Amino acid sequence: MQFKRVITTLAVVLGGLASVVQAEPEYTLKFHHMLPPMSAAHRDFIVPWAEKVEKDSGGRLKIEIYPAMQLGGTPPQLFDQARTGVVDLAWTVGGYTPGRFPSAGVFELPFMPVSAEVTSKALQEYAEQEMKDELKEVHLLAMHTHAPGSLHTRDRAINSADDLKGVKMRAPNKLMADAMQGLGASPMFMPVTQMTSSLSKGVVDSTMLPFEVVAPMKIHELVKYHTKIEGDRGLYTQFFLFVMNNDSYNRLPADLQKVIDQNSGVETAGFIGRAYDHNEVLGLEAAEKRGNTFNVLSKEETQHWREAMQPVVNGWIEEMDKSGRDGKALYQKANDLIQKYSQNQVAGS
Secondary structure, three states: OHHHHHHHHHHHHHHHHHHHHHHOOOEEEEEEOOOOOOOHHHHHHHHHHHHHHHHHOOOOEEEEEEOOOOOOOOHHHHHHHHHHOOOOEEEEEHHHOOOOOHHHHHHHOOOOOOOHHHHHHHHHHHHHHHOOOOOOOEEEEEEEEOOOOEEEEOOOOOOOHHHHOOOEEEEOOHHHHHHHHHOOOEEEEOOHHHHHHHHHHOOOOEEEEOHHHOOOOOHHHOOOEEEEOOOOOOOOOOEEEEEEEHHHHHOOOHHHHHHHHHOOOHHHHHHHHHHHHHHHHHHHHHHHHHOOEEEEOOHHHHHHHHHHHHHHHHHHHHHHHHOOOOHHHHHHHHHHHHHHHHHHHHHHO
8 A cells, every 4th residue: 555655656656746847948049138027018018918829829938038239239230249149039119220220210300209009000011011121130029119208308398499598418319319310409419228327417407208107216305397299199109029039930730830939929919009108198197296397388389390390301301202112101191000000990999
């Protein structure tokens, strides 16, 4: 009887060991990004995405996440790290490498975005149709945007273009730097990771950011004024790239490629966008609780900004034409896709 109990126990132990062996992942993918673990992107998009992929693969895929540039390099190098196979997966800001993804620049033009979810879905469909050449060196998982950005200023309220004269302002990309310079500001480009230090040291007086990064980076503690632009379109957004190394994707068996595919595309772009929209509200609330001052541009002033920034739109269209693309058609397509997903959202609400 005792011998049977020993055999039974041994069988249970061996069975348990077998299940552990079976649960070992077959493929481990390194995922590199620039933001700290407490960031909303890490918490509400990257980690849930990785966990879902692991679950959908039955444990055969493991995603190792390396935040805050832990594997070395700088944020502008992330795309190339994925392209060359230094890492398997990367998430980065497209505008960190100006001119590299010119077709996507249409979504960074002034007064293009609506919500992050809608704009992200529109961008993803646009990328799948219009950016194949620009993205052929990687496997695209999703492109997305943040919610429309606002102005955050240390010691002066921004209610008009006159208030921008001489203001040292962080611009998120070249297009918006040109747009704000046209209104009289003195813009400079810098990655978002440099913002807290630059504001605290007075390197810049103001910054263009969505509220979702205001709270985690404590921007609301360094500024007193926030200027929002309301209406059917927000002031600006910028696009992000979520990409995979081609070889890393191609070496996966077909069923695991399918897992990746099912966690890519328009729906994934929408999922990321919803996370950004949610955290936009939280960031706004944090600034309100701080007691900061909020301003909203009047309709008349907003129209003035639109007209003053139109040369930036025209310039982008001309640059596309010079490169052999139909700039006006691309601009119209981006607007049509934003309208399409805006209507879809209303219909589904």
